[in-house]
Amino acid sequence: MEIIADLQIHSKYARATSKDISIENLEKYARIKGLDLLGVGDFQHPLRRQEINEKLKENDKGILKTKTGFAFLWQTEVSLMFSQNDKRRAIHLLIFAPNTKIADKITEYLGSKGRLDYDGRPIFGMSCSNLVKDLKEIDDKIEIIPAHCMTPWFGLFGSQSGFDSLKDCFEDQTDKIYAIESGMSADPKMLWKLKENVNIVSFSDAHSHWPWRLGRESTIFEFNELTYDNIIKAIRTGKGLKATIETPPEYGKYHFDGHRNCNFSCSPEETKKLNEVCPKCNKKLILGVDYRIEKLKKEQETPKDKKRPYYSLLPLHEVIGLAIGVSITSKNCWKIYNELIERFETEFNILLRVEKEKLSQVIKNELLADLVIKNREGNIKIKPGYDGIYGVPLTEKKEEQKKLF
DSSP, rough: OEEEOOOBOOOTTTTOOOTOHHHHHHHHHHHTOOOOOOOOOOOSHHHHHHHHHHHOOOOOTTTTEOOTEEEEEEEEEEEEEEEETEEEEEEEEEEEEHHHHHHHHHHHHTTTTSSSOOSSSOEEOOOOHHHHHHHHHTTTOEEEEETTTOOOOTTTOOOTTOOOHHHHHHHHGGGOOOOEOOOOOHHHOOOOOOOOOOOOOOOOOSSSSSSSTTSSSSSEOOOOSSSSHHHHHHHHHTTEEEEEOOGGGGGSTTTEEEEEETEEOHHHHHHHTTTTTTTTTSSOOOOOOHHHHHHHOOOSSOOOGGGGOOOEOOHHHHHHHHHHHTTSHHHHHHHHHHHHHHHHSOHHHHHHHHHHHHHHHHOOOHHHHHHHHHHHOOOOOOEHHHHHHHHEEEOOOGGGGGOOO
């Protein structure tokens, strides 16, 4: 069986998240997106845990399910802020638990290190290696994965507060890290340059339930039965890890270098010429993922057995908005989106499988049908994102943009 999973989710109890990101809305839009499995998000938060207890029931395989049978996994994310090697570090880590009992023990442990009720992604003053060591002593089935590993501020390899290698970060616990999460501003092809002997997974870090956020980055698993053990085996060994779904790295908020307040961005080549200094304010640029990858890349890439296929896709709302010249949140964009979903069932089916001729029969718009196929082929140009600003999809056929109403 094939399982498309998004295992980095937040609840409404985390900062900067939608207040409507309920279990019900997550299930509703996950089904529309074409997802089969979600992380529960923020399971250690008291109010989120209450919601999980009321709305989800765990089976004997470590999978939580709604009354209508949609699957969730015990998952949370923590922020670690500490000093190591005379430098301030800030790293986000994903944590997965095999069952309710272990989720309780993780919650108890985290509660002994700080407050859990103020933010769904709590902050702790401990090193990554100490956290891994302590959690593995609770249960070896607990999985820890560095989240959005290239993000400048909170990524393992981030330019602002990260490390140059897994070993530098996790020290004597490095052998307990089996995968890294790519994040929106990087893709597997870029991460292969780092020569880290780990698998690559991809999840959305969704702060809302809307389909242009939820599942925008996902991992495709393949095994005989959906169980926690099978998921973790796939993450650790690669067996059952079929592919990832990524947004184009240029679409991410930290691909290029720049300063948002100066309205300035540039490529790594330009950054080198500028000596990493903004020409408008004369302060150091926020160095993006593309530059950071070039700085960290090794002569020998990641081993071939760690390389897997991936799809590079913009969310369908972005493609519709680009085709007809409207915002992704507009009623007109939603109208076309809903018509396509009604006809073709899920967004991933539309993005990955439906033929152009069939699309044209429904939407009656040649440019949109063309862009869906171009998106599938990775041929939509994007003005790269930088310093917290999303990349902007572009079309050379603006004169062909047509309202469909």
